[in-house]
Amino acid sequence: MPASQHPSPALRDCVYGQAVGDALGVPYEFRARGTFECTGMVRHGSHNQPAGTWSDDTSMALATCDSIRATGRVDVRDMRERFARWYREGAYTVSGLFDIGGTTADALSSGRGRAGERDNGNGSLMRILPLAFAGATGDEARAVSAITHAHRTSCEACVRMLRVARRLIAGEGPRDVAGSLVGVPASQIRSGGFVLDTERAALWCLANTSSYAECVLAAVNLGDDTDTTAAVAGGLAGIVYGMGSIPAAWLEALRGKDVIEGCLF
Template structure:
């Protein structure tokens, strides 16, 4: 059965694969492996805010054994202000996330439905959490029902995968049409687009590597799509299913290990 380590490493590797290509248009590049620099000028193997925020949640649960949104918010602020839960400092943060952390509450407008809470959601499937707790974790930054319910549904899908449901059945349960053509899959920053794209990538591939490369090569929000798809693929294929060369190249493994329950 999958564990938190499978999921988090799956997320971190997917995230790091996507970081160099963020904001690049579809089919203007091809990601075939772990490279550096590019969009954010980071060394190869560097993960972004997607993984940092997931690690903050994991670290809170590791220490407290429960979901405590005040504690999680404090850890998010330590990341935002001091570079906690990073390889060597923060280099990327979504506007809504920054605004919410400064304001001290999640944003709830219709236009506040970026993927900034979905990107940290999948590891919650490995913890003993309720739907309302998932909503509350989303609402630290993204409080609109579109975002909170996307996070709840993603956790349901991930839990089904943890429990051994087939990928096809889990994706269908999540309401995603795996048969849609690639051209109709959006990969920008809208939460429902990331939700669909990650599940579509999982459903249309047969290995961890194929899943995350497919996600990155959709373009645009490459790191987040691949982080979410990678977290799901980590559950399905396990840590041993991640190419060892990518794990070897991953930076900040000591930070990751320290946060695992």
């Protein structure tokens, strides 16, 4: 798949959907459910960032995109090098790195993905959606996950998310892909950093809302790992509802749009 001068509109929908959801969640990360209410972009908060600042979730997704744009394929070695540039130099950020998971940091420092039972954070799931637009196979998704998160639990969650994204791209609706979660009470949805919790929470938000804004606000307001839950849910909602459904004020506040545009394929 050669690099294109005209990036896929569907990919742009997904990436902007992720970036906006991520930025909405950044100020509330680590805050317990019920102790706040997110209604839009705000500044400062958990990481003391300006409004509209996205985190490691979007940075790593952009590094993934940029690798595919530059190489025309899923090149695991190239992706690893771009992740390392993000970690060491602040590439693919708005104004420098301010958040990174322990498993990701250890894997990028050592050059080997972590494969223990306790290494199943959501750090590979949060960056996997661009592969849905790149013709990636299940094995390629597993290999991309394994750059940092090499345990089978994380790798298979990435494969499932890839399949969900492709079903949405093909026109299936949220309830088609996550119908089992319709009507499940929020009290049964965990929103911490465990990869299976993030997978389920993102799909729950998609299945129980009817617009982009409702989906990402629901994700943030679940609390705890607010930026990652909203990043994944936002990427999926971007596919379903399109970039045009993102509130204009949120898009206007989003920082680093030039960085995003330079990475799309």
